[in-house]
Amino acid sequence: MDKILINKNIVELNDFLSLVNNLKETGKYLLGIVASDERKFDSKFNIKYFFGGNGIIDEYLVKVDEKFQSISKICPAAKMYEREIHDLFGLVPDGHPDLRALMLYPENWDFSVQPLKKDYDNLVPKVKEYGKYKFKEVSGEGIFEVLVGPVHAGIIEPGHFRFSLAGEPVLQLEIRHFWKHRGIEKVCEGKDFNEVMNLVIKISGDNNVNIAISYLQAVESILNIELTERAKYIRMIYAEIERIWNYVRDVAWIFMDIGFALPAQNLFSLQEELMRLNKSLTGQRFLFNSLTVGGVNFDIDSLKIKAIAETIERVEKVMKECEAFILNSSTVLDRLEFTGKINKKTAEELSLCGISARASGLPRDTRIEFPYLIYGKFDLKPVLFESGDVFARTALRIKEIYVSKKIIGDLLFNLPEGDIIVAYENKPEAYKYAVGNSETARGNAFFYVMADDKGKIFRLKYIDPSFRIWPSIQYGVLGNIIADFPLINKSLNLSYSGNDM
Amino acid sequence: MSFLSKLLFKSKAQDIVDDKSGSALIKEDELKRSVDEVLGRSLFVRLVDSGSCNACENELAALSNPYYDLERFGIKFVASPKHADVLMITGCVTRNMLNPLLKTYENIPSPKFVITVGDCPETGGPFKDSYSVCGPVSKYLTVAMHIKGCPPEPEAIILGFLKFMDMIKISHKVSFGS
Numbered sequence: 095m096d097k098i099l100i101n102k103n104i105v106e107l108n109d110f111l112s113l114v115n116n117l118k119e120t121g122k123y124l125l126g127i128v129a130s131d132e133r134k135f136d137s138k139f140n141i142k143y144f145f146g147g148n149g150i151i152d153e154y155l156v157k158v159d160e161k162f163q164s165i166s167k168i169c170p171a172a173k174m175y176e177r178e179i180h181d182l183f184g185l186v187p188d189g190h191p192d193l194r195a196l197m198l199y200p201e202n203w204d205f206s207v208q209p210l211k212k213d214y215d216n217l218v219p220k221v222k223e224y225g226k227y228k229f230k231e232v233s234g235e236g237i238f239e240v241l242v243g244p245v246h247a248g249i250i251e252p253g254h255f256r257f258s259l260a261g262e263p264v265l266q267l268e269i270r271h272f273w274k275h276r277g278i279e280k281v282c283e284g285k286d287f288n289e290v291m292n293l294v295i296k297i298s299g300d301n302n303v304n305i306a307i308s309y310l311q312a313v314e315s316i317l318n319i320e321l322t323e324r325a326k327y328i329r330m331i332y333a334e335i336e337r338i339w340n341y342v343r344d345v346a347w348i349f350m351d352i353g354f355a356l357p358a359q360n361l362f363s364l365q366e367e368l369m370r371l372n373k374s375l376t377g378q379r380f381l382f383n384s385l386t387v388g389g390v391n392f393d394i395d396s397l398k399i400k401a402i403a404e405t406i407e408r409v410e411k412v413m414k415e416c417e418a419f420i421l422n423s424s425t426v427l428d429r430l431e432f433t434g435k436i437n438k439k440t441a442e443e444l445s446l447c448g449i450s451a452r453a454s455g456l457p458r459d460t461r462i463e464f465p466y467l468i469y470g471k472f473d474l475k476p477v478l479f480e481s482g483d484v485f486a487r488t489a490l491r492i493k494e495i496y497v498s499k500k501i502i503g504d505l506l507f508n509l510p511e512g513d514i515i516v517a518y519e520n521k522p523e524a525y526k527y528a529v530g531n532s533e534t535a536r537g538n539a540f541f542y543v544m545a546d547d548k549g550k551i552f553r554l555k556y557i558d559p560s561f562r563i564w565p566s567i568q569y570g571v572l573g574n575i576i577a578d579f580p581l582i583n584k585s586l587n588l589s590y591s592g593n594d595m
Numbered sequence: 596m597s598f599l600s601k602l603l604f605k606s607k608a609q610d611i612v613d614d615k616s617g618s619a620l621i622k623e624d625e626l627k628r629s630v631d632e633v634l635g636r637s638l639f640v641r642l643v644d645s646g647s648c649n650a651c652e653n654e655l656a657a658l659s660n661p662y663y664d665l666e667r668f669g670i671k672f673v674a675s676p677k678h679a680d681v682l683m684i685t686g687c688v689t690r691n692m693l694n695p696l697l698k699t700y701e702n703i704p705s706p707k708f709v710i711t712v713g714d715c716p717e718t719g720g721p722f723k724d725s726y727s728v729c730g731p732v733s734k735y736l737t738v739a740m741h742i743k744g745c746p747p748e749p750e751a752i753i754l755g756f757l758k759f760m761d762m763i764k765i766s767h768k769v770s771f772g773s
């Protein structure tokens with residue numbers, strides 16, 4: 095069980111704004127906002143605000159009937175969360191600048207139905223048009239729009255991008271997401287903790303191990319489960335392998351998008367080798383089902399240790415060549431440098447995490463800020479770049495692959511003996527809740543899990559790093575030519591499924 | 596440039612081999628011959644993700660890596676539905692994606708076929724009980740072929756294509772009279 099330091103507070107609605115202001119000044123940033131319908135035993139909706147920073151999570155609880163104070167104006171990162179709460183609970187954020195629908199589309203959903211309220215009767219409105227979605231408009235002489243998606247040209251997930259251009263440079267980008275909204279949070283309610291694992295790993299398949307680690311951290315602290323050392327080590331090994339294969343793929347796509355097919359395909363081959371390694375470890379190319387409540391499902395024996403060590407050794411070799419190639423090629427640098435710049439101030443205001451934050455100079459890495467499993471034993475320093483451009487995000491991934499390789503090497507060398515799974519009793523205290531945190535290849539994965547009085551899930555909220563980072567692209571592309579958009583998008587490589595949930 | 600020139604001579608394309616028995620499942624030229632015979636050397640596929648967990652897309656993207664190199668068989672993922680013969684669908688069909696999915700289908704010229712990939716489009720997968728899922732695909736479109744798995748591995752997808760070719764070969768004779 096990992097101990098995260100949490101500071102709990104209950105606040106009155108009226109002094110909340112100044113409080114948020116103070117928090118920001120002391121270097122705190124928004125980790126997430128979680129609403130939950132607790133009218134059954136508390137007669138109110140609860141909205142919990144989680145702020146991170148300085149190694150401690152601050153939790154603020156606001157009790158709400160119908161309306162709550164919007165904090166978006168002083169904390170822009172809150173904007174999306176407040177729209178989400180408006181959609182799913184019907185609660186109104188007072189003073190919110192943009193209350194259009196977010197995940198439930200007026201094109202097919204009746205807004206008098208709010209699916210995350212506990213008195214929702216599970217009846218879905220008929221699929222028909224209930225209203226229209228209004229896009230922002232930019233007008234003026236010579237200004238035109240380019241619409242992209244939701245169905246894109248390649249093998250990618252759906253999302254809608256609307257560019258307003260004056261000549262080639264982008265004046266404004268508006269993103270409409272949530273095409274893939276699958277309502278996972280609701281499906282999880284009333285199920286038991288282990289059953290929900292199958293949904294948790296399918297939130298965003300390519301990050302499933304790290305997301306599951308965050309979920310299990312919350313669940314295991316609700317159930318007071320203490321993992322064996324061996325299980326912790328193995329979880330970390332899987333997590334770092336997943337990070338490596340994600341990064342290798344991401345760098346490959348960057349090469350692909352600047353027309354360097356040869357190095358790209360070389361890296362895709364490397365990715366394939368890693369997927370095959372995954373399969374030899376767990377029988378599954380994505381490491382799906384490798385973790386479970388109380389431990390891990392697949393042990394690592396000496397043969398597997400050898401296979402992992404050999405593969406990551408080769409990964410490092412290829413990435414070193416790749417790094418040298420990038421740095422020595424002016425045509426590559428020309429495309430990557432100064433493209434898609436997200437400056438530090440923007441990153442701070444939007445409360446970014448993961449690669450996107452570190453590339454813009456913010457030292458945010460969950461493994462270091464809120465160490466879990468045995469990350470605390472490693473003397474990790476955040477890898478930082480200041481320039482916030484595509485180059486920074488690419489170079490950062492390559493550098494972090496070396497770090498992950500070192501972590502895996504140490505873990506394999508020191509792998510302790512013992513069981514990989516512990517027995518536990520599924521008897522949580524009624525309405526006990528906990529949060530989980532982990533660093534995926536995209537950034538911070540945040541879970542809020544609350545048990546009900548029968549040992550099932552009462553409320554589960556997941557905040558994907560992509561949900562926090564997507565809005566930043568709208569700033570990253572400004573002034574860039576539209577032809578660079580795919581490159582900028584790939585350099586962040588965010589998940590649509592994790593964002594849309 | 597040595598990095599690039601080293602890569603140039605490394606070819607990975609191979610027969611698709613069964614893990615367990617080690618025997619070849621698909622000989623390099625078998626699928627190509629089918630594509631050649633039945634569809635005049637090309638099968639163009641348009642993919643729509645109707646609400647997946649993204650693992651299925653990752654496996655479809657892997658088909659283009661040097662190990663599988665799908666295009667050597669004449670099978671290509673195309674950018675526009677207007678160019679496509681096949682609509683390939685992943686995901687559970689969310690309410691929000693239903694309309695774009697059907698519009699994409701409408702825009703594919705006939706004759707056209709639907710192939711579904713992964714458990715999601717067949718049953719709704721783990722998301723089937725959700726308020727925002729309105730699948731499975733078969734409620735809306737006639738599915739010519741389904742490729743099972745969660746996600747199906749690249750080998751399974753290629754095998755699926757081969758099976759699809761066999762199927763077309765038979766129905767081709769019937770419906771186009773050649």
Ligand code: SF4
Nearest residue numbers: 647648713714715745
């Ligand atoms: S079939 Fe499985 S792997 Fe494919 S999208 Fe659905 S849940 Fe993900």
